[in-house]
Amino acid sequence: MNKSLAANPAAPLPRSALIGGLSIAIGGAVLFSTKAVVAKLLYRYHIDAVTLIAFRMLFSLPVFAAVAIWKMRAGPPLSPSDRWRLVGLGLIGYYLSSYLDFLGLQHISVGLERLILFLTPTFVLVINAMFFKRRIGAVEWCALGLAYCGIVLVFVHDLAGGAGSAVLGSLFVLGSAISYAVYLLGSGEMVRRIGSLRLVAYAMCVSSAACILQFFVLRPASLLVQPAPVYWLSLANGVFCTIFPVFMTMVAVQRIGAATASQAGMIGPVSTLFLGALILGEPITAVQLAGTGLVLVGIYLLSLKK
Secondary structure (H helix, E strand, O other): OHHHHOOOOOOOOHHEEEEHHHHHHHHHHHHHHHHHHHHHHHHOOOOOHHHHHHHHHHHHHHHHHHHHHHHHHHOOOOOHHHHHHHHHHHHHHHHHHHHHHHHHOOOOHHHHHHHEEEEHHHHHHHHHHHHHHOOOHHHHHHHHHHHHHHHEEEEEEEHHOOOOOHHHHHHHHHHHHHHHHHHHHHHHHHHHHHOOHHHHHHHHHHHHHHHHHHHHHHHHHHHOOOHHHHHHHHHHHHHHHHHHHHHHHHHHHHHHHHHHHHOOHHHHHHHHHHHHHHOOOOOOOOHHHEEEEEEEEHHHHHHOOO
């Protein structure tokens, strides 16, 4: 991208650059959202969340480890405090968040899961208000109200439809969204100092190590032997639903800015809803569409705030 455009965010992007950046952002959002559908397919082979996340990280770890080694050689060395902070961020942001998410998916629909995760910006806002005394404005209160009304609408719909242990699953995914919000708040200063690519690569390596170690502590090694579809689906989960979305989102942010990229990412919950119907046979109802619409409008209003 032209350096003068990058230095001046107010300068209009060429149409081709804008369309290209939006396409990458939308593609990354759709791929990342597809992990819920892939997880549901994997659960049909009677594996649990511990095994699922271990396979996911086994397939994605080599790429993130290669990037981490490359950035370690190219960048300045980290201080001991930075290393410990990275370990904490990796455990909270990618290990705990992912594990709780996959636990929740055992109980709720992919549409509700994606909507709850999409509330992450609202949790960032609330945590900022509670612990850092940031004032919440009228527009933000309105955005919060719309988003949470949408979630309640879809949750009550799933609960009435007897969609498994909806309460337990929703609490797991809620914990996932909150832990990722804590990661975002804790990583802000480090992103500015060491760069987003280096931070993500290191954090993903920490998360991968934790997920794999957890598997060998809690499960017998014999569970590594699975039917062929489990390996293929896990490969897709690790590569197409983890590695690709991470790097595609970074490229999109560099090309069109974080605000535009985040707004393009709003396609994620919608794509999950329709993919769940197409691949998993999960029904789409007017109540789900209304709830999804409320959440999207709420998050869109929040994205307009700096």
